[in-house]
Amino acid sequence: MQTRRDFISAGSLAVGAALLATQTRAATPKKNRRIVLAKRPQGEPTPADFRLEEVPIPALKDGEILMQTVFLSLDPYMRARMNEGPSYAAATGIDEIMVGGTVSRVVASRNPKFAEGDLVSSYSGWQEYQVSSGAGITKLDPRIPRPSYALGVLGMPGITAYVGTLDIGEPKAGETLVVAAATGAVGSVVGQIAKIKGLRAVGIAGGKEKCDYAVKELGFDACIDHRDANMPALLKEACPKGIDVYFENVGGAVWDAVVPQLNTHARIPLCGLIAQYNATSLPQGPDRSSQLMGMFLVKQIKVQGFIISNYFHRFPAFIGDMSQWMQAGRVKYREDITRGLENAPQAFMGLFKGSNFGKLLVQVAD
Numbered sequence: 472m473q474t475r476r477d478f479i480s481a482g483s484l485a486v487g488a489a490l491l492a493t494q495t496r497a498a499t500p501k502k503n504r505r506i507v508l509a510k511r512p513q514g515e516p517t518p519a520d521f522r523l524e525e526v527p528i529p530a531l532k533d534g535e536i537l538m539q540t541v542f543l544s545l546d547p548y549m550r551a552r553m554n555e556g557p558s559y560a561a562a563t564g565i566d567e568i569m570v571g572g573t574v575s576r577v578v579a580s581r582n583p584k585f586a587e588g589d590l591v592s593s594y595s596g597w598q599e600y601q602v603s604s605g606a607g608i609t610k611l612d613p614r615i616p617r618p619s620y621a622l623g624v625l626g627m628p629g630i631t632a633y634v635g636t637l638d639i640g641e642p643k644a645g646e647t648l649v650v651a652a653a654t655g656a657v658g659s660v661v662g663q664i665a666k667i668k669g670l671r672a673v674g675i676a677g678g679k680e681k682c683d684y685a686v687k688e689l690g691f692d693a694c695i696d697h698r699d700a701n702m703p704a705l706l707k708e709a710c711p712k713g714i715d716v717y718f719e720n721v722g723g724a725v726w727d728a729v730v731p732q733l734n735t736h737a738r739i740p741l742c743g744l745i746a747q748y749n750a751t752s753l754p755q756g757p758d759r760s761s762q763l764m765g766m767f768l769v770k771q772i773k774v775q776g777f778i779i780s781n782y783f784h785r786f787p788a789f790i791g792d793m794s795q796w797m798q799a800g801r802v803k804y805r806e807d808i809t810r811g812l813e814n815a816p817q818a819f820m821g822l823f824k825g826s827n828f829g830k831l832l833v834q835v836a837d
Contacts, residue, residue, distance in 0.1 A: 505598030538575035632660035635740035644669030656830035805829030
């Protein structure tokens with residue numbers, strides 16, 4: 472599986488969109504490869520849970536466009552969509568295409584709003600092509616320097632970090648913020664926003680390489696390796712004044728280490744629990760929910776879960792701030808790109824083992 476990792480800093484040139492949009496147009500394709508949910512996982516996903524299949528592409532009708540997927544985003548929420556049962560979004564059905572955000576190129580159009588070569592933000596899922604009426608499809612914002620960033624720092628993960636940190640975390644200069652998965656698509660941005668706002672930023676990540684990157688490249692004040700058996704004590708040492716904001720996107724043992732360090736009036740934006748997504752039963756041990764609720768009461772702690780689709784009205788402010796921070800070199804960003812749609816299942820499974828380093832993407836087309 473081939474991987475390419477990219478970095479952004481002040482002075483990066485906005486050449487990606489121009490290159491993609493001006494490629495030589497080929498004949499309209501007739502076949503579409505797609506990956507569907509073959510069966511529901513029991514615990515961690517396996518290759519048998521996915522199926523790669525080929526289907527014909529229907530002829531375009533008036534008002535329709537044909538989009539070719541260029542980049543596919545792989546995100547933890549997709550694991551929850553593979554389960555059956557109620558959630559904030561409908562479960563993916565058996566034999567249905569795996570869901571996912573995409574950046575696509577319009578390769579044929581019978582819709583006056585779109586021209587061949589347009590790069591668009593879409594939700595085509597794990598497939599090479601999609602026929603669409605154009606509903607819900609938007610052209611990429613010209614302030615996005617590379618098309619892939621529309622799926623990361625200037626897309627859903629970025630606005631998740633922005634809203635969770637600023638709107639729910641309500642950071643104040645001089646406070647301490649902690650975030651797990653600190654070098655991931657969301658966590659890396661959370662910590663950098665905290666530094667911009669004058670906070671002490673402490674990350675938690677898997678391994679020395681990631682922790683070094685968080686401190687030396689992203690500007691975190693400290694980063695703790697969650698694989699270290701002494702992690703709770705190291706976290707306490709890194710947060711001498713306690714924790715005022717904990718951006719929760721992991722759960723599990725990291726949460727257990729954070730709880731004793733929470734200050735009075737701490738805020739906890741809750742956007743994910745990746746450590747629990749593959750669980751098939753409740754964890755062993757005593758029920759500590761009453762004790763935890765009591766601590767929330769006494770310390771007056773705010774815990775707020777949020778679904779980012781309810782905050783898309785914040786996108787104009789987010790894209791304005793984030794694009795300026797990136798241009799000024801105040802926010803750096805890293806991508807982990809796997810090539811080829813057929814490699815998406817393996818890359819996705821690695822997401823839950825911490826195999827990726829940065830925002831995980833699949834490059835489906837050149």
